[in-house]
Amino acid sequence: MAKRPLPLAEVYRLIEPGPVVLVSTMSGGRANIMTMSWHIMVDFEPPIIACVMSNRDYSFEALKKTRECVINVPTVELAKKVVGCGNTSGRVVDKFKKFGLTASAASSVRAPLIDECYASLECKVIDTKLVTQYGIFILEVVKAWIDPSNKHPRTIHHQGKGKFAVDGETIKLPSKMK
């Protein structure tokens, strides 16, 4: 998928709506993927994101050790693979191979972009103070990519137990909000 760079000031528009994302990491020569729903914007520019991982997640140790990841935003077409990644562990499975996803090189981190995803955000961990107590990692997005050909990406929002709300109509109201 041919992606173009997305200005960092636009990153919040991808994360603020709360889509399920796929987090990719690279540790000990092994690339892995984790399905994640617990992430928010903390600041606009540079874009800062907070995410929550359990220390039972295989990706937790990779993120803690390498301090790098990529947050990839899938659309509804990838829903089955998203659930697949959420139901398997990188301890025992090569998820790129198992789910037919393509790792491509990032520009600023060793973790790979997931080619099939609509957008990818290269992130570095900038604060781990909150990891032990809450599993909260603070990330800075250092490079962002988006597929310019997808004009109406429909992301998915996890309502628990494999149930997802898919983006429906878009509404636009006059607003001074960023």
Next chain:
Amino acid sequence: MAKRPLPLAEVYRLIEPGPVVLVSTMSGGRANIMTMSWHIMVDFEPPIIACVMSNRDYSFEALKKTRECVINVPTVELAKKVVGCGNTSGRVVDKFKKFGLTASAASSVRAPLIDECYASLECKVIDTKLVTQYGIFILEVVKAWIDPSNKHPRTIHHQGKGKFAVDGETIKLPSKMK
């Protein structure tokens, strides 16, 4: 709107999809409302939520001082009021009056429930260590309410500048995920 209590273990299903919410506070005898998109689950049970507020927000001081708020989940029918609350400040406007919203008494906090919202989560601030650096408040949901008559609530997800994705179809995939 007649709401019933929602078991606390179910709260993540409302927050995890990333809907825009209305945060109500009560400080110095004044009830206020803030439109918020930067909130995530941190733990399932008891339900812990992290939210980000700017110290320029009027609600920031109220939350810091009173350590209580209610997170109310509006549906698309309230979109205009949601944007209205985001474009005005409680410093100069009584938002309940201006936007025709109804404050009703909560059971465990002084901040009011917003009656027109589909669900309401009574929250207490349990950690302010992260407030100064990131504006991150850690909240515990102590009581939750939901409208049982709304079987298909369509929440809204902010994509920036007044543009919202409205929940469309719901899909359900076999999953071991919570």
